Amino acid sequence: MATTKVRGRMSAAKVRVLAELGPRYAVDLDPGRPLGERLGEAFGRSADRMLDVGIGNGEATVAWAAAHPDRDVLAVELHRPSAAATLLAVEEAGLTNVRLAEADVRSLLAEAAPGDVHDVRILFPDPWPKRRHHHRRLVDPVLVATVAGVLPPGGTLHVATDWEGYAAQVVAAVEADGRFAIDPTAERPDRPVTTYEALGRAAGRTIHDVCATRR
Structure with missing residues (x-):
């Protein structure tokens, strides 16, 4: 785990x-070996893997892993205080199917082979609400295409945001890619209300869950 640079103020x-x-x-982040091999080594078994991106205090990650003990959850986070909070939550919950990668998810997915990851979830990524900053948003056509190339048929991409414009951007990218199907009638996935979701609700914004399935 990287220790040379502190990303976020740490107590x-x-x-x-x-x-x-x-x-x-x-998780071993050395790209000298296939990612699937490194993940299998980290988890100590072969199971479907779920990628949780931007994990906050870890509450949603813990709930996801606890609800799917037959699967493995790879939490990806660059903000070190969030990484620490998640590790503590995982340890207190006694979970064995969670691992943490302090990495940029775009770099991690670029190393992945088809089937290395079966589900990708991105809850409340930084919305970069100002128009001049929209190019900084994580979920864009490039990321969607990368995810589509990694997921097997039936795999899922789930993005939640409280910014309507960002949700529309995600839907447009997914539909333009053509390898996903979006169910507009799908119910909100079961998960704890995250800190950022609560802030969005308090500000009067609507929560948008974009759930797409790989064809």
Whole structure:
């Protein structure tokens, strides 16, 4: 797990958490070996893998992993305080099917082979609401195409946002790719209300869940 650069202000307690729990839950990020091989080694078994991107305090990640003990959850996060909070939540929940990669998800997916990941979830990515900043948004046609190339048929991409324009952008990218089917009648996936979701609701914004299935 990377330790050379602190991404986010860290309390002494969170520094200790990363030092103590990080090695136990870390994924080898050395691109010298296939990603699928490294993930199999990290989890110690072969199972369908779910990628959780931008994990906040880890509450939603823990719930996802607990609801799917037959699957493995790879949490991807660059914000180190969030990584520390998630590791502590995973440890307290006693889960064995969660691992953490302190990495840019775009770089990680670029290394993945088809089938390395079966589901991708991105909850409330930074909306970059100002028009001049829209190009910084994580979920764009390039990311959608990369995810489509990794997921097997039946795999899912789920993006949640409280910004209507961002949701429309995600839908447009998914539909333009052509390898996904979106069910507009699908119910909101079961998950805890995250901190960012609560902030969006408090501000009067509508929550949009874009759920697409790989054809």
